[in-house]
Amino acid sequence: MxxxxxxxxxxxxxxxxxxxxxxxxxxxxxxxxxxxxxxxxxxxxxxxxxxxxxxxxxxxxxxxxxxxxxxxxxxxxxxxxxxxxxxxxxxxxxxxxxxxxxxxxxxxxxxxxxxxxxxxxxxxxxxxxxxxxxxxxxxxxxxxxxxxxxxxxxxxxxxxxxxxxxxxxxxxxxxxxxxxxxxxxxxxxxxxxxxxxxxxxxxxxxxxxxxxxxxxxxxxxxxxxxxxxxxxxxRVTEPGGAKCTYGTGAFLLAHTGDTPRRGSSGLVSCVAWRLGGHTSYCLDGQVYTAASAVRWLTDLGVIKGATDLDPVGGSAPDSGGVTFVPALAGLAAPWWRGDLRGSLTGLGLDTTAGHLVRALCEGIAAQVTELAEAAALDLGEPLSVLRVDGGLTRSALLMQTQADLLQRPVEVSALPDATALGVGALARLGTEPGLTVAEALPDWKPSSVYEPRISADEAAARLAGFRREVAALLDRGPT
Known part of the structure; x- marks a missing residue:
């Protein structure tokens, strides 16, 4: 050992x-x-x-x-x-x-x-x-x-x-x-x-x-x-599983096995890893601004930081009709329109900080849902579950919103530093050639699991509202 x-x-x-x-x-x-x-x-x-x-x-x-x-x-x-x-x-x-x-x-x-x-x-x-x-x-x-x-x-x-x-x-x-x-x-x-x-x-x-x-x-x-x-x-090492990391951006990867899948749904086909000369592949989708969008809201003084997402967002029952497309560094997969800017619509004199926070969480979660649905199309079957990690997974509001819009369970990793733990496992594999990948990886278990709390019809309606605003951005073009 x-x-x-x-x-x-x-x-x-x-x-x-x-x-x-x-x-x-x-x-x-x-x-x-x-x-x-x-x-x-x-x-x-x-x-x-x-x-x-x-x-x-x-x-x-x-x-x-x-x-x-x-x-x-x-x-x-x-x-x-x-x-x-x-x-x-x-x-x-x-x-x-x-x-x-x-x-x-x-x-x-x-x-x-x-x-x-x-x-x-x-x-x-x-x-x-x-x-x-x-x-x-x-x-x-x-x-x-x-x-x-x-x-x-x-x-x-x-x-x-x-x-x-x-x-x-x-x-x-x-x-x-x-x-x-x-x-x-x-x-x-x-x-x-x-x-x-x-x-x-x-x-x-x-x-x-x-x-x-x-x-x-x-x-x-x-x-x-x-x-x-x-x-x-x-431990997403076989086809059918997917994970999303919520960091500066949000990144969803779905394992596709030992052959690349060049999908038609706007996702990237790329190398997952190459071990012992054998290559595994994955589909990859990106949201350019996740934690960076939270920082933007913080810089405006709406919240004091990511720890405010739940208490401030909890002060409002919903987004109050506000829709936020947080494309603050452009729209990535599946649209690939990095030249576009974000939009914040449906504002009124009754709009509160809580509404803005909920709209931001819904905007991030809606983009990740688009990625998951694109992956399901390319794979030919829906993802059974989404495993998530990264700093923003500490927000129960964001994770519940994600489960609601995705209409799938969201398993939050108990490993707070998944990226470092993953490369640590590779360092072990590099020094012990006889070790298997499964033996090198840390034990995986969720710290919490979020189940959908809204109906499929309500989720579809909320996603449709988000997609309308994305379509308006695409029609309007760069500003």
Whole structure:
């Protein structure tokens, strides 16, 4: 039995680190905040040095609390955040463009005629959310020097000197051949990136290199994109299951087995993970603003923070006729209209903060319901249950609203840090090749289960109202 491992989840608003023992559970935790800059025009960027410093700070805190040496480290990453950097020195050459950044819309517009070809090759729609458009934009507008990669490749290089990315993260670029899990020459050519030196695509578990950034030398043996780490931790390892993580955005992933499912319902087909050279796939749908929409409501002074969702929302029996489409960073799947802005309709002099909170919760839950229904269409059968994790699952109001609109049970994970626990399991697998996935994963059980409390007819009526407002946004176009 291996000793404790260090699991690091480098996310959009901060880095969480856990020291995990397979027998005694979590021995230490650490967190360090990250502060992306939200600029006019949909630009979101962050200092790469802040990302790296947050990894070291969070890990140091977790190790100090655990007071035990670790045998391996695993790193989960944001997925589509990119930067240019010098491979000789490790020095960043640009800020990191965060996954929410929209500045590469011009790159996508030029490739409209190749959108279907790119989707067939890579499983991804043409959208600046993904890494390749941002990489091409950096090359056109910022620098031709160094290499341009997703943030994980830079972090791993800083930690170990290796130049790699895992198959799941590579699958978020729109440069990976989905069927072969190798870089696609055609996609690279379309983006004008054929001459780039790209990182080696590796499995999500296995020796990558050794780091001394956390004190003594520790092998890095787990590497994966954040949402796939959470899918693994939720034990959704066979077709038919799905999970949704409610973080900065909300992300629903449904396992599809060992062949990619290129659906027609607006979801992304991507790599779930590659273990021992064997690739598993999933369908993926995104809501760009979840906790970030709650922060927006907080910044306006309507609430004091996410902990206010339930008491303030509980002050009103319903949304009072208010409908909130919280597309504050655009509409993602299944519409893929990142150029649109959100809408708040049905306001009156009697509208209260409680109505606004309920409308926000309903808007987030309605978008997730759209994703679940799209997944069911592509899979050919409805999802039996939705497993959920992330900070916003602490809101009973949001979770009950989700169960009501979905008309399915919502199982809230008892694991508060599913992403870190998932990559911790991969770190263990990377050091113990004989271990099975089931043996490496933490035990899963829900902390609570929310059952629908409204009729199917009422749920359909509430969803219809939300869809009318989305249709109005689509008709009106960007403003």
């Amino acid at each position: 291996t000793g404790p491992v260090l699991a690091v989840d480098q996310g959009t608003s901060g880095t969480k680190a856990l020291v995990i023992c397979p027998e005694r559970g979590v021995l230490g935790t650490g967190f360090a905040a990250v502060r992306p800059r939200h600029l006019p025009g949909g630009l979101v960027e962050v200092d790469p040095g802040e990302l790296y410093a947050s990894v070291v700070e969070a890990a140091d805190r977790a190790l100090a609390e655990a007071r035990e040496p670790v045998t391996a480290v695993g790193l989960a990453n944001q997925g589509e955040t990119v930067l240019a950097w010098d491979p000789d020195t490790g020095r960043p050459l640009t800020d990191a463009l965060v996954w929410q950044d929209r500045r590469a819309e011009s790159v996508c517009a030029e490739l409209t005629d190749h959108a279907e070809e790119l989707r067939e090759l890579t499983g991804l729609p043409l959208d600046p959310y993904f890494a390749a458009p941002k990489m091409a934009w950096i090359r056109r507008h910022l620098t031709a020097d160094g290499v341009v990669t997703t943030s994980d490749a830079w972090l791993v290089h800083r930690l170990t000197g290796a130049y790699v990315t895992d198959a799941a993260t590579a699958g978020r670029t729109q440069l990976l051949d989905l069927d072969r899990t190798s870089w696609s020459p055609r996609a690279l050519d379309l983006y004008g990136l054929s001459g780039e030196r790209l990182p080696e695509v590796v499995d999500v578990a296995g020796p990558v290199g050794t780091t001394t950034a956390f004190g003594h030398a520790i092998p890095l043996t787990g590497l994966v994109v954040d949402q796939q780490a959470a899918l693994l931790a939720q």
